[in-house]
Amino acid sequence: MVTIGTASYTGTAARILDVAEVLVQTRGFNGFSYADIAAEMNITKAALHYHFAGKAELGEALISRYAARFADALAAVDSAGAQPAAKLEAYAHLYLDVLREQRMCLCGMLAAEYQTLPEPMRAAVLRFFDANETWLQEVLEHGRAAGALHFGGSARDTARMIIGSLEGAMLVARPYGDTARFEAATRNILAALATAEGPGGARAQPASG
Amino acid sequence: MVTIGTASYTGTAARILDVAEVLVQTRGFNGFSYADIAAEMNITKAALHYHFAGKAELGEALISRYAARFADALAAVDSAGAQPAAKLEAYAHLYLDVLREQRMCLCGMLAAEYQTLPEPMRAAVLRFFDANETWLQEVLEHGRAAGALHFGGSARDTARMIIGSLEGAMLVARPYGDTARFEAATRNILAALATAEGPGGARAQPASG
């Protein structure tokens, strides 16, 4: 179980986060302004500053809430007690739900803009990926021990591969407005883990010298 | 052979593109300004407008030149006459070279910002991915016919999976400043294609209902 944050917002603050979240996921952190949020909510920019001192603080709150929600979703998958392969499918489905709303993963988007982010946001983005990696690693290790999943390399590297592949599949599928691209890629990746000869087997060769 | 564009720039225009390219690949299209380019080059913003009417035109030129360079690199891989698996590794190495300079793929970055881009830039980004897909598809089909590559689904879907996985591996590896993350993911992906039981085999299950 991974607890990333305990941030809880209600009322106006929560509504601000809702609006800002969509803006970041569709336009990027550098692609929207306080004026965009204010216009959408029919309040003034000054009111926003009452709830979140600056854009940096708003960004931190966004990641914190998003990560907490994601952690809750993963905990729910664990509680459902499904098979390892089904857990991986449930994991991929979390991404698909985001893509269906024509959004990018919040932290995938912020990963692209990483170099322009204030330090606290950077750290929070990495924590999000770390938490995902930890959860996947556990699923992969248990799955391999139970003979349900098959992969050659370390569970850690395989977890990282899954995260990257899903983030990238979203990244490319969204401009095409085509969720089928994401779903096909997901099938390819997960199917290889559920078959006898998974990725990173003995015959694996380095991709570069 | 895919010819994307024939754009050719020399002198100041080429230097502007060089500087702007790094800025887009590291900070995003919405994360830099004409002032940044001007400062780096020790010229004025007004001089930039002489070469590229506006940021949108500069963006189009950037993608056009990047895509042409990428197409040239793929043609060079073809000319080398390597085995299918080696071609895929060479393809992945193109991405690695970009990541080693701590840059994101230009079009991967622009894919994240897609919704904020002017239409001509959007179209150019999709053309880039389409060209990549076409090239990979050909390598995959020839590789399968020759018994060198193994995958269950269509070559098109597998090509798309590769593009997404490499873009995503870059996206996540860059914030960590860790090229090993990218290389491990690449090994996982490509190894599965070079082994008997590749991804998307008969046992493949849909990732979602």
Place this chain on the structure above:
DNA sequence: GTCTATAGGCAGATAGAC
């Protein structure tokens, strides 16, 4: 081709009234 100067607008942010 590059400059100075400047326009016009929007960014994030603050002060102080209500």
Place this chain on the structure above:
DNA sequence: GTCTATCTGCCTATAGAC
């Protein structure tokens, strides 16, 4: 909590001299 009003600074872009 939300407002009006305002500040400062940066943005893209243009005009016109050299």
